[in-house]
Amino acid sequence: MKIHLSLLCCFLSLAFLLSCSKKSGTQEEAASKPAPTAAPAAAATSANPPAADANAAETSAKMAAADWAMKQDEIKNDPNGQWAITATASSSYNDAQGTADWSANQATGAPNVDKYADDGKAWTSKTADSGIEWLDLKYPKPVHASEVRVRESCGSGAVVKVEVFDEQGTAHAVWQGNDPTKDLNYLIATFPKTTFKTARVKVTLATNVVPGWNEIDAVQLVGADQ
Numbered sequence: 001m002k003i004h005l006s007l008l009c010c011f012l013s014l015a016f017l018l019s020c021s022k023k024s025g026t027q028e029e030a031a032s033k034p035a036p037t038a039a040p041a042a043a044a045t046s047a048n049p050p051a052a053d054a055n056a057a058e059t060s061a062k063m064a065a066a067d068w069a070m071k072q073d074e075i076k077n078d079p080n081g082q083w084a085i086t087a088t089a090s091s092s093y094n095d096a097q098g099t100a101d102w103s104a105n106q107a108t109g110a111p112n113v114d115k116y117a118d119d120g121k122a123w124t125s126k127t128a129d130s131g132i133e134w135l136d137l138k139y140p141k142p143v144h145a146s147e148v149r150v151r152e153s154c155g156s157g158a159v160v161k162v163e164v165f166d167e168q169g170t171a172h173a174v175w176q177g178n179d180p181t182k183d184l185n186y187l188i189a190t191f192p193k194t195t196f197k198t199a200r201v202k203v204t205l206a207t208n209v210v211p212g213w214n215e216i217d218a219v220q221l222v223g224a225d226q
């Protein structure tokens, strides 16, 4: 049962991953390939499932989904969190400007992408896998920051650095490393509260780390007045 479930998860993950690559014709063809293989795996799982196992798996999946929703809601409504008001980027898909789909501006405001997939309501870079790209965001109120939350909505896991800027415009790296984010989730970068106030965050990605389009729906700056 566990083997079948993890197989199914693999196929679902693969489907999601490929859905993040749908802008390319060749990758679009690839996206349709896993389906026939996925079906027998699903059929095998449901052929003769012990009722208890099936119930346990369903309960556990529902609880995980509920936990995810609670966490999303908590972050969205965090009174110490701010959403960006303006943003610029190293590049954007289709050279998107203004509020066009995939423009840097699509990473401002509260999260508005509902599914882990390629979505114009998130920012993404001009090319999928070239390497270093960045998103630079400004916030309404300068705060002593203690956390940055990056909502990744496609090709998650490619962030390599988060910086905040002091009032003189100097960048301070507050997080650097291997981004563990999977699916539609936040990379949570926590750090000791900054001595200076900041209203600007820069998120750097290495887009070659995770194949396909790496998309960012929203970035929240968390901090306090003092």
Ligand SMILES: [Ca+2]
Residues within 6 Å of the ligand: 106, 107, 108, 110, 111, 112, 113, 121, 122, 123, 216, 217, 218
């Ligand atoms: Ca968005």
